[in-house]
Amino acid sequence: MNEAQEITRILFQGFQTSSIYLFYAFGYSAIAVFLYGCYVQVRKYRRGQPDSAWGEFLARFGDMVKTMLTHRTIKRRDKAAGKAHAAIFFGFVLLFLGTATITLEYDITEPLFGFKFWYGDFYLWFSLVLDIAGTAVIAGVLYMMYRRKWLKLPKLDYKRPDREPTDPDYDRSEYRREDWAFLWGFIIILITGFLLEASRLIWLMNDPTVWDYRWWSPVGALIANVLHGLGIGPEAAGHFRTGLWWFHGFIALTFVALIPFTKVKHIFTASASLMFRDPMAGRRLPMVPEDQEEIGVKTITDLTWKNLLNLDACTKCGRCHEACPANAVGAPLSPRDVILSLREFANNTLQKKELPDEAELDVHGKDIGQVFMETLWSCRTCLACVEICPVAVEHVPIIVQMRRKLVDEGNMEPILQKTLQSVHKNGNSMGESKRKRAKWTKDLPFTIKDARKEPVDVMWFVGDYASFDPRNQVVTKSFAKLMRQAGVDFGLLYEAEMNAGNDIRRVGEEGLYEFLATSNISTLEKCDFQSIVTTDPHSFNTIRNEYPDFGGEFEINHYTTVIKQLLEQGKLKLNKQLDLTVTFHDPCHLGRYNKGYDAPRDIIKMLGCDLVEMARNRDNSFCCGAGGGRIWIPDPVGIQKPSENRIHEAGEIEDLDVFIVSCPKDLTMFEDARKTAGYEGKFEVKELIELITECVEFDDESVDEDADAA
Amino acid sequence: MKILVAVKEVASLDDDFEIRDDHLDVDEDFLLYDLNEWDDYSLEEAMNIKEASDSDVEVVVVSVGPDRVEESLRKCLAKGADRAIRVWSDEMEGSDSITIGRVLAAVAEQEKPDMIFAGVQSSDDANASTGISLSSYLNWPHAAVVAGLEYTPGSNKAVVTRELEGGMAQEVEISCPAVLTIQLGINTPRYASLRGIKQAAAKPIEEISLSDLGLSAEDVGAYASFARVRRMYIPEKGMATMIDGTPAEQAAKLAEIIKEYRGEL
Ligand code: SF4
Numbered sequence: 011m012n013e014a015q016e017i018t019r020i021l022f023q024g025f026q027t028s029s030i031y032l033f034y035a036f037g038y039s040a041i042a043v044f045l046y047g048c049y050v051q052v053r054k055y056r057r058g059q060p061d062s063a064w065g066e067f068l069a070r071f072g073d074m075v076k077t078m079l080t081h082r083t084i085k086r087r088d089k090a091a092g093k094a095h096a097a098i099f100f101g102f103v104l105l106f107l108g109t110a111t112i113t114l115e116y117d118i119t120e121p122l123f124g125f126k127f128w129y130g131d132f133y134l135w136f137s138l139v140l141d142i143a144g145t146a147v148i149a150g151v152l153y154m155m156y157r158r159k160w161l162k163l164p165k166l167d168y169k170r171p172d173r174e175p176t177d178p179d180y181d182r183s184e185y186r187r188e189d190w191a192f193l194w195g196f197i198i199i200l201i202t203g204f205l206l207e208a209s210r211l212i213w214l215m216n217d218p219t220v221w222d223y224r225w226w227s228p229v230g231a232l233i234a235n236v237l238h239g240l241g242i243g244p245e246a247a248g249h250f251r252t253g254l255w256w257f258h259g260f261i262a263l264t265f266v267a268l269i270p271f272t273k274v275k276h277i278f279t280a281s282a283s284l285m286f287r288d289p290m291a292g293r294r295l296p297m298v299p300e301d302q303e304e305i306g307v308k309t310i311t312d313l314t315w316k317n318l319l320n321l322d323a324c325t326k327c328g329r330c331h332e333a334c335p336a337n338a339v340g341a342p343l344s345p346r347d348v349i350l351s352l353r354e355f356a357n358n359t360l361q362k363k364e365l366p367d368e369a370e371l372d373v374h375g376k377d378i379g380q381v382f383m384e385t386l387w388s389c390r391t392c393l394a395c396v397e398i399c400p401v402a403v404e405h406v407p408i409i410v411q412m413r414r415k416l417v418d419e420g421n422m423e424p425i426l427q428k429t430l431q432s433v434h435k436n437g438n439s440m441g442e443s444k445r446k447r448a449k450w451t452k453d454l455p456f457t458i459k460d461a462r463k464e465p466v467d468v469m470w471f472v473g474d475y476a477s478f479d480p481r482n483q484v485v486t487k488s489f490a491k492l493m494r495q496a497g498v499d500f501g502l503l504y505e506a507e508m509n510a511g512n513d514i515r516r517v518g519e520e521g522l523y524e525f526l527a528t529s530n531i532s533t534l535e536k537c538d539f540q541s542i543v544t545t546d547p548h549s550f551n552t553i554r555n556e557y558p559d560f561g562g563e564f565e566i567n568h569y570t571t572v573i574k575q576l577l578e579q580g581k582l583k584l585n586k587q588l589d590l591t592v593t594f595h596d597p598c599h600l601g602r603y604n605k606g607y608d609a610p611r612d613i614i615k616m617l618g619c620d621l622v623e624m625a626r627n628r629d630n631s632f633c634c635g636a637g638g639g640r641i642w643i644p645d646p647v648g649i650q651k652p653s654e655n656r657i658h659e660a661g662e663i664e665d666l667d668v669f670i671v672s673c674p675k676d677l678t679m680f681e682d683a684r685k686t687a688g689y690e691g692k693f694e695v696k697e698l699i700e701l702i703t704e705c706v707e708f709d710d711e712s713v714d715e716d717a718d719a720a
Numbered sequence: 721m722k723i724l725v726a727v728k729e730v731a732s733l734d735d736d737f738e739i740r741d742d743h744l745d746v747d748e749d750f751l752l753y754d755l756n757e758w759d760d761y762s763l764e765e766a767m768n769i770k771e772a773s774d775s776d777v778e779v780v781v782v783s784v785g786p787d788r789v790e791e792s793l794r795k796c797l798a799k800g801a802d803r804a805i806r807v808w809s810d811e812m813e814g815s816d817s818i819t820i821g822r823v824l825a826a827v828a829e830q831e832k833p834d835m836i837f838a839g840v841q842s843s844d845d846a847n848a849s850t851g852i853s854l855s856s857y858l859n860w861p862h863a864a865v866v867a868g869l870e871y872t873p874g875s876n877k878a879v880v881t882r883e884l885e886g887g888m889a890q891e892v893e894i895s896c897p898a899v900l901t902i903q904l905g906i907n908t909p910r911y912a913s914l915r916g917i918k919q920a921a922a923k924p925i926e927e928i929s930l931s932d933l934g935l936s937a938e939d940v941g942a943y944a945s946f947a948r949v950r951r952m953y954i955p956e957k958g959m960a961t962m963i964d965g966t967p968a969e970q971a972a973k974l975a976e977i978i979k980e981y982r983g984e985l
């Protein structure tokens with residue numbers, strides 16, 4: 011143990027008292043600017059609406075710490091960036107703790123209690139750890155520079171798909187400059203720090219308590235050796251050290267002062283954003299309070315404080331930009347740019363001392379900083395952006411809230427208007443009469459129970475596409491046969507079933523959603539059943555996650571879970587194995603929305619198929635383009651549709667036989683895409699139910715034959 | 721300044737439907753009611769004038785019909801109409817479009833609007849005569865099938881573009897007050913969000929009966945109408961046949977068919 015008090019670093023060694031005062035004055039000013047900046051930011055957030063995110067504070071805090079320590083979200087889909095960030099992050103944390111330790115002794119424990127601890131062994135280990143930390147930060151920053159300069163990642167290109175090159179806010183070059191200033195600033199602070207360390211060592215090389223222990227600061231010692239070898243002696247080093255000391259101190263403190271005004275603030279905003287993360291974001295959209303007159307987001311102050319915080323948390327990493335299906339096909343939407351537009355808008359308006367007029371706060375429109383209507387309508391609410399955002403930005407609730415305003419003001423495609431009116435009138439989105447909802451049952455060789463009239467075990471909520479669309483009816487009938495074969499006691503709501511409302515809500519027609527949800531809930535509540543099953547992931551999501559907000563607490567399963575169980579329990583028996591090469595498309599509402607990744611895959615394996623995954627699978631599944639009401643708005647002709655983009659991905663799989671889907675809308679979208687993209691005759695698009703039906707042993711021959719014919 | 725917009729709640733048919741036992745109408749069970757499509761456009765035209773005007777413009781919607789009509793009137797209120805009036809007495813059952821015109825004229829005499837809009841026609845009965853009959857009872861000028869309108873509230877003239885056959889248009893100057901029947905496509909009707917409709921539920925709908933209008937039972941209903949429904953039925957289909965062959969063969973076949981109909985064969 012080395013307890014020598016001399017083995018330490020004397021702070022302000024060789025400084026005149028006036029210099030020390032000057033340094034303190036400068037330090038306090040930096041802190042004052044920092045605090046003022048924090049105040050301005052907090053005032054900005056407080057100008058937003060209330061948000062209920064404060065609940066379960068401790069659990070949220072714990073989650074945040076865990077996410078930060080593991081760097082889980084930053085490593086996803088970009089390991090190298092995650093590691094580089096970890097190096098910078100942990101290095102920075104250690105350097106910060108180091109500085110805090112010195113301050114603790116120098117400004118608190120020593121002057122107040124005469125207690126010192128920063129010497130001897132502790133000091134030496136401290137020096138070593140901080141040297142390593144500094145090196146880690148430099149390595150991390152160098153990688154980040156390399157990545158920006160040479161990797162040319164499309165996700166780091168700030169050009170916007172929603173603006174023309176001639177628009178002033180098109181390429182966001184000021185962000186690029188800020189990024190570089192930040193990286194250079196960081197690296198200069200660290201390099202000067204090491205040089206400072208080295209020059210101090212040379213300066214004090216005749217003091218054995220310094221020089222003999224120099225290898226505890228390996229980087230500093232190495233540089234010192236080199237410099238000394240170049241002929242720099244203690245005196246020159248002393249002068250050099252004084253100049254460098256001020257330079258290093260000056261930029262380090264400026265850096266601190268600038269934190270709240272630059273991208274560096276993400277160290278606070280991103281942590282806070284992670285802490286207030288809502289695991290149900292997008293899956294359960296916010297309700298509109300009964301007594302609230304206005305609906306949706308019109309002005310920037312209609313956003314909640316948490317939304318505003320989200321805007322500031324964005325680090326422009328571009329992961330959402332890369333994952334977004336709308337952006338991928340050239341639609342005028344990038345989730346990143348929606349967030350950044352709103353952020354700039356908030357900074358320009360809400361950081362002012364006085365809140366500007368209402369008219370200047372309108373976020374909708376065609377001006378610089380405003381969000382275009384086309385941008386909002388391009389979103390398919392697929393949740394790919396929310397899923398991948400490393401700092402828990404919740405884009406979809408913001409987009410839907412903004413759409414609610416558009417719907418309220420009638421700013422939408424006329425064809426969508428027609429659909430909404432027809433949903434209100436007929437209870438379905440297909441423009442069909444209510445009476446025809448259960449018409450498909452007429453072709454079955456048996457009758458399905460009417461769950462409104464008699465108790466059943468399982469209530470089957472069919473959904474619009476599965477009920478009315480001819481291609482999907484084939485699947486729907488097969489599922490009925492499977493349920494009957496398995497001996498499940500099930501029934502339907504027949505004409506009383508209405509569109510579940512999932513997509514209506516995501517369009518932003520909240521009033522119509524409330525109408526549909528409450529109607530379905532009251533119908534369901536009058537029936538006697540144990541659980542609900544559906545083949546439609548959209549209905550599944552809203553009944554599972556959103557109906558509870560309206561008083562409808564039901565147990566609901568997607569068919570993949572139910573069939574898997576029936577197969578495992580032997581209630582359905584397979585008499586055939588399929589020797590097929592298949593791939594599986596995760597529907598957004600089953601996969602990302604509800605984490606139902608495994609059941610369909612397990613079934614596919616039970617059927618004996620060879621499952622080859624597409625590159626974008628599970629949580630990175632690529633939306634078919636039908637979500638968020640986009641199935642009712644025709645995609646522009648001439649540009650690729652998301653479904654075509656996806657089907658090309660499947661087309662790369664060698665000898666693919668079947669592209670398997672497990673969602674009625676997917677079946678419609680991909681049947682179409684397969685034809686338009688030229689894969690007819692190459693592979694087929696099938697519902698998983700169809701493959702199951704091929705392999706299941708049916709007791710009743712007529713049912714079996716019928717199924718084959720179907 | 722006031723614009724009166726006459727609207728109708730129309731019925732649309734389900735694919736499968738049945739005709740009532742008295743064979744005068746479709747069984748109500750098979751009807752879906754909604755605001756007449758043309759009326760969406762005439763209300764929108766009134767709303768556009770209101771919103772573009774510096775002076776105060778009141779938009780009043782009126783409809784003749786039973787309780788259920790309230791739903792359509794609510795939709796109009798949700799779109800921004802200032803007031804809604806529903807006229808009904810049981811005696812009005814069976815009124816034809818001319819008689820409805822008379823009732824609406826009585827409302828207009830009380831409301832004293834500066835302009836009246838109606839749809840060109842209703843999608844269910846398609847008589848295209850209610851608006852015109854209203855103007856003749858009022859003895860006001862009218863323009864039918866209006867596809868374009870230039871009008872400043874308060875002025876005594878309006879320029880209307882009427883849609884004619886064969887893609888032609890006619891520009892007409894008309895003295896106001898006038899009755900205009902509005903054609904589809906003149907504007908883009910706004911969407912009434914369901915929340916808007918719900919909120920409009922709080923707005924009152926004025927109810928007016930026969931006696932409030934100074935009319936008697938003889939003035940309305942089937943009795944006063946010039947046209948009465950005698951029978952509603954689905955005409956037999958499949959009566960057409962294609963005759964193949966040379967002209968001579970076709971003529972021979974035709975002659976045969978005629979003879980058959982005359983009972984000569
Ligand atoms: S939800 Fe999907 S379509 Fe919408 S912005 Fe996010 S990634 Fe893009």
Ligand code: SF4
Pocket residue numbers: 323324325326327328329330331345346349395398399400401402403
């Ligand atoms: S919103 Fe999230 S994922 Fe998108 S760029 Fe910002 S930090 Fe990255």
